[in-house]
Amino acid sequence: MKTRDATRFAFDALRGYRTRTLLMLLAMSIGVASVLVLTSLGEAARRYVTGEFASLGTNLIIVLPGKSETTGGGSPNLLGGTTRDLTLNDALAVSRSSLINHMAPLIIGSAPVSVRNLQRDVMVVGTTSSLLDVRQWHLGKGQFLPETDIDRASFVTVLGSTLKQELFGAKNALGEWVRIGDRRFRVVGIMAAQGRSFDIDVENVAFVPVASAQMLFNTQSLFRILLDTRSRESIPRAIEHIRRTLRERHQGEEDVTIITQDAVLATFDKILRALTLTVAGIAAISLAVAGILIMNVMLVAVSQRTTEIGLLKALGAPRRQIIRLIMTEAALLSSMGAGLGLLVGQIGSNLIGYFYPALPLGAPWWAFVAAIGVALGTGLLFSLLPARRAAQLDPVQALARR
Amino acid sequence: MIQLTDIQRDFQVGDQQVHALRDINLQVAAGEYISIMGPSGSGKSTLLNMIGLLDQPTAGHYQLDGQDVTTLSDEQQARTRREKIGFVFQFFHLVPRLTAAQNIALPLVLAGMSEKERNKKVTQALTQMGIADRAEHRPDQLSGGQRQRVAIARATVIGPAVLLADEPTGNLDSASGIEVVKILEQLNTNGLTLLVVTHDEALGKRARRRIHMKDGLIEHDTLQNHPSLANP
Structure with a gap:
């Protein structure tokens, strides 16, 4: 059987049971759309926050009094190192360098x-x-x-x-x-x-x-x-300069915390990306549910079309071909659902973007890949069982029914 | 062409063993016209399904064209069925969403034939069955006789050696029943081996060779030299 013919046959079968097909498409597209909308919201949050950080100035260095990391030796207070204040003179001393703008x-x-x-x-x-x-x-x-x-x-x-x-x-x-x-x-x-x-x-x-x-x-x-600093490249040297200057001024003790824009940015970036992945994962569950729905629908389809499958066998279709036909049907269903979902997701994102223009919306490329991949994957995976069941049908019994 | 040796088919119904076929020995030559008759449950349909490779014997051997087909794989059996055997059923079994032409094309589609070649064969089959004007109609727009003609066209479009008909007139009024039988007999005259399972004595008597079955056994196997074609 040619692929084109198999596809057409499966498509005709889907068209033959319109309500069922439409409901299935709805479930699949909601799954795909929710993956896209949720990830694009997560991504928007990430871009929004990192954008805020970038507006701090990209070459920014922040010096805080007190050491926030305790690197060995137990609590710094037990060692007698009270936190020294940062004073205006410290600030002036630090700024006296060609590295600092x-x-x-x-x-x-x-x-x-x-x-x-x-x-x-x-x-x-x-x-x-x-x-x-x-x-x-x-x-x-x-x-x-x-x-x-x-x-x-x-x-x-x-x-x-x-x-x-x-x-x-x-x-x-x-x-x-x-x-x-x-x-x-x-x-x-x-x-x-x-x-x-x-x-x-x-x-x-x-x-x-x-x-x-x-x-x-x-x-x-x-x-x-x-x-x-004057340039991004001079940030490490500037930090070294600040650390040395303040250590000298604070009797050899390093009791300040130096944060760079980059470090903060990277941390937030990581946290928010994890958040996006989490919501994407939750949305993917809805896709998996859609996959199980596909399985259910295909099982019903197989029992509804018992005679048809028996007939195909009588006309000389081997098991492999029956499996292929059912799988093609499921693949068509899930890919059309995915396509529809992409559309719905895009419309959803646009609507959100319309009401909240400040959010830099836009699903990342991997969300598209993941949504379509999961849709097709679950569709095919969950149609294996119905397809096998169809292939195992006894043609004599299948054809005995009207 | 068909040689059945000691064919046996048992079913398990509940805790009872049912012998649908017992020690069937049958030889069919190419071009024969055989009717298989007998009461319900006598095993005539099972025999037909066995010959059509839709059912597997519990014991015995089945040779088709000199080849033992009982040991073939699913793939090879399907291929044999596709190329050598045509089925006609009592309930037609047309795919309701496909047009007459598409239904007839099904075996060609399964065989992987190109659309151009397919169309040629389908048109030919439609014309031969006298339903060329019904090509684009779906089964629910066709009469019973037309449906069965579509089914016959589908069974023969690939050019099989054997045509197996299970109660082909069982669901038709007598007029269209006779039309269908005549078509089948015409095909037989052109060299197709024809096996018809029927309840209908009149239909059964049209065949040159008549097999009577009872309780899974062949009761009579009679050869008539002068088929009663004259009184339909």
Whole structure:
């Protein structure tokens, strides 16, 4: 029997039992579509998060006080090594290298910000003018913090766009005075609206010079130091430089944690990819269920068409050919179902993309391969049993029935 | 051409052993016209299925064209069935979703013949059966006689040596029954070996050689020199 004839015969058989075929296609396509939609959602989440990290700046190095890894020797506290604060002088010392492009120290605290009788509790960030360059944020109006000596306190502030809206409404805020904690600050700039930037809600924050923040929160220690290098390649050397400088300044003890953009990115990438694989796996179960449905349908088909199979045998079809015909039918069913599923999945993704334009949707290539592969695989695997049953039919008994 | 030696066929029905065929010895020469008659359960259909390789004997030997076919593999048996044997059934057994032409083409499709060659043969068979105008009709659009003619066309399209008919008129009115019988006899005249299983005495008497069966045994095997073709 020629492949083309076998295919046509199987196709005619499927067309002969329309309802059953349509239901089967529905089950298969839902399975395939759910694999595609779920993986594309997972992928979208991954791309969204990694995109957020990339917006931190790709050459970013973050220095935190305290060693987060305990490398042998038990607890560092038992050895008498208390965590030293990171100070402004540390930050300055670290930034004195040709490897470092910009340096921005960070002090973060929460304080009430008020204008007359309007008050908001927001995050107050003490930093320097370099922060804009390091984080690649954009200023809306006015100017950012002035480029002065790092240890000089001046009472100016830059407000996030939401905060400005809440305190001043549509009125002009530049040049006005706000009270932060127990001190008065003059507003010199407003940030552009740019949404949440991973760790800091830029729209709802007040920036002040780092020395002013030290006074405000009565502390010398920095929350962290942000640095960026001139190029991606110089990151390892820059890290080495930072580590050496701080070890010298901290009496030979290495008590800071240095994180690079790349490391964080890679970790999140891994976690989210695992997440995507998990949802894909769950969706694949629905495909397997569709496969079992195919088995059921083909078993029914075989018993419905007992006489037909008996006839084929009488006309000279060997067992192998009967098996092939049933398998062809199942393969057609599952591949048409897969095709339909691809279409439905694409439409589903487009719909989600339409309602949530921020999500970078799009199923990865392996999801397509996996969906179609599992669809065809289960379809064929689960049609083996019905096909064998058909092949074993006794033609005499099959033909004895009307 | 067909030689059955000590053929035996037992069935297990519940805990009882049923002997459908016992020690059947039968020789059929090419071109013969044989009717097999007998009451229900006498084993006549089983004998026909045995000759058609749809059933396997429990014991004994079956030689077709000098070849022992009982020992062939499934694949070889299917091939033999396809090339040498045609079946006509009481209930026609046409595939309901296929047209008359497609039904007739089935054995050719199974044999892997190209579509062009197939179409030629099918058209020829349709014309020979006088149903060329019904080629694109599906079985439910055909009368009983037309359906059986499609079935005969399907059984003979590949050019078999033997045609096995199991109650070919059993489901037809007498007029179309006679038409069908005449077609079968015409095929026999052209050299096809014809074996007809029937209840119908009148139909059975048309054959030159008549085999009567009872309880799995051949009771009579009579050869008539002057077939009563005159009174249908």
